[in-house]
Amino acid sequence: MHLRRTTALLGILGSQACAGGPGSDPAQASALDAIGSPYVAVLSDGDFFASTYVDGQLPGPDPRYRDTLSILLPGRAGEPRSARLPDVSNSVAGPPEVLALAPDNRTAYVIELLQPRAPGMVTRDDLPPGRRLTAVDLSNPAKPRLRGFAYVGPLPEALSVHPGGRWIALTTNAAEEGIQLVAVRGQGELGPVTDIPLAALDVPTRADLPKNGLDASYLAWHPGGKLLAVNLYRQGRIVFLRFTQDAAGAPVLSRWGAPVAVDEDAYTGRFTPDGRYYVVNAWGRNFNATTPDQRLPEHPGSLSVIRLGALDAPEPVHAVVHRAESDRSPEGMAMSPDGTLVATCNMRETIFPESHPRYTREATVSLFQFDGATGALAKVGDYPFEAVLPEGIAFDASGRHLLAASFEYRGSQEPHGGLEVWRIARTPAVSLRHVGRVELPPGAHAVAVATH
Template sequence: MKKLLISIFFIVSINTFSQKLSFDAKAIITISDADMAASAYIDGKFLKEKGTKDALSVVKFPLEKYSEEVKTIGVSNSVLNWTKGMVLSPNNHIAYVVETRGTPQDNISELKNVNADFPAGGFISVVDISDLAQPKVLYKFPTGKNPIAVEISPDGEYLVICSEEYEKELQVLELDTTGKPIRIINKPKDFPSGRITDVSWHPNNNYIAFTLEDSKEVGLIKIARDGPTGKIIRMDLLGHPLKVGNFPGAGQFTPDGKYYLVPDLKWGADAKSEQGYDGKGDMFVLKFNLEGTSDHFLITKTKVGESPEGFAISPDGNMVIVANMKKSYYPWESLEFSKNSSLSLLTLTTDGTLTNIGEYEFEGILPQNIAFDKSGNNIAVTVFDYFNFGKHFGGIEFWKVIKGTKPTLQKQDFKLFLPRGCHALRIVK
């Protein structure tokens, strides 16, 4: 059956009516940045569509062909961070959304450098998603200037936030039973100076990994707790930060906490000066020494596609899928523009060996986030924009994971269209 393009939001496109979308989850939560086109990273032109606003969308499953199970509300957010602009509480009742940057005035349509000149952000929106059919913003609370990433502790009692404001580069916020911040724990006294671009909570609840942009290092913080209450009393730097590539992105611990994975996007002059530079990125596997008796060390690194910003680790920890943006975010008239992005499929063994199995191209601009479903048999990938004229959409692409001795990916014949600027997603399992 010929595919139809229907120019309204939230339509699942289907190639054959006999097929069903395969994705094992209660819902997907996404955020979309309406303030700029992806190409503004290069030429500074927003190309903002009239009347559009930043949004949070809740997509309930199962989806039908003409589903009304997508609810959207206005929530300020920004793509000008890495991949941790939103986090869900462990009970999936609350979404915390970072406003990394604010909204430009209506009379401003272009900036010389969006990363440097975009209006500052400075708060987190707290969104009630306990009723997936009726999401609502509860309140906002201030952070440091330009918060970059947020993560929640596995027990749901603390948020860790990194921002660009001096003395607020890294903070841990204690939450009350409703999810509201009630206390701030500041960074360790001997913490290295410089811009922090990422934070990750260890699955055992007692460590936080961080990335230092200027020195291109990844380090580890150990959390000290009060014995009777279990509350955090301070944070201590553990060991020495480890140099990771030329341009490290946002990292993740494996589900068992044994390893820490970080992509290297290889942007900048340092990468280009490397012998054999081909523009492609790397994935690093690190091993932290949690006892602090020796330094942390690199296990392995593996080449993936170009600009590998987002990635996901399977629930069993055996596979890693990386979203390679390539140059899909370049202006369409640019000779360097790439109409396709890609996914790299990798296997991860118990000894930390990471092996690239294959790369799969697909049409879409700036894929930044990936998530496995509950079963680990399917993934969802965000797409910031599509290569089409007229009305623009972001969306989610779905892929099946075909397991075996040599796993493969199979693209599903479905697209979920969302507001342009879709750049982060989280799964309600």
């Protein structure tokens, strides 16, 4: 296998975190304190409006629009309820998988698909390709600070942290699509970057698609740390890769089993906690379309459940064992800590102006029960809520609440995003009960939850 090994540029940076958030608002404080997690991290992209997807226009030189990492701190009566770290570069232009926490919850990692806007940049096409992976020190989540960064990419699209914490895997949307593995040293210090082109991994290609179909929108580490799942979204295929290290400790990836065909636009995914299944969220966009109206589907998205072959098998056989429909335009998906619930966040047609014939004011969350014995999904329902371009979604550490990040809201006097909070009712049947909203800087789109 051909590996191109480069060295990360590491900068140790200091920053002053800004106070802010829901502390003095009783309704927001109540929603925040319902969350059963030590903290919640949410990214806001200050370089886009939701409408940028429709008209391409960026915010002007308005200080309210700024890339921000917000840290929400539930259950801290009399203490700071949140902290904000500005200028953590990130982009909503890819999947809501650009933020991840280290297993010990002491570091957050963030990638930028596009760089921040600079003076004179007025349209989406003006934004240069991103290259930065940022590490944020959360050893004291009430006082986040920039720890350092590495140059990766270009156009890094999704990242995942190894269960052991010593590797970050990311996929790039460059001309030669590939996977990059970034070494992590000590407490979140970023080390060398290893490039592994997908074309070198015996991955099937399609000559009729851009980049031969080697577009990877998402990747995820298996809970055991010995496998990576990679979503080739244009092909509608999932590729599983075995992870090893050579005698010098350098990472090696090799294909593990045959690729699995799922629905087209297989955008994101999640392994079950026991590692037996990989659940794939397919959006279903029309890639031949030239306008957002044509590209956004009018049909529901779908979830496919892949049962993995035996982990000790040299030639494992993976199989799709179930498929279920969600709602229109699902981007983010989440799995509960115990593996019994799956949810998707469906933006529907909220990005369109109110005058547009396809405009919808409400997005939805789709909730499913998951049977770990059979791999079957049973849909509980679609739950509407007012939001514009909601994407990231996560269960809290307790598994009793569901959180979704909304980019914007219609009709607000001041621009803001938000974190919508639901309680998961178990009796008389499983359902969602909306608890409230925590306001955030505009552009909220990715969410990660501390587990302990």
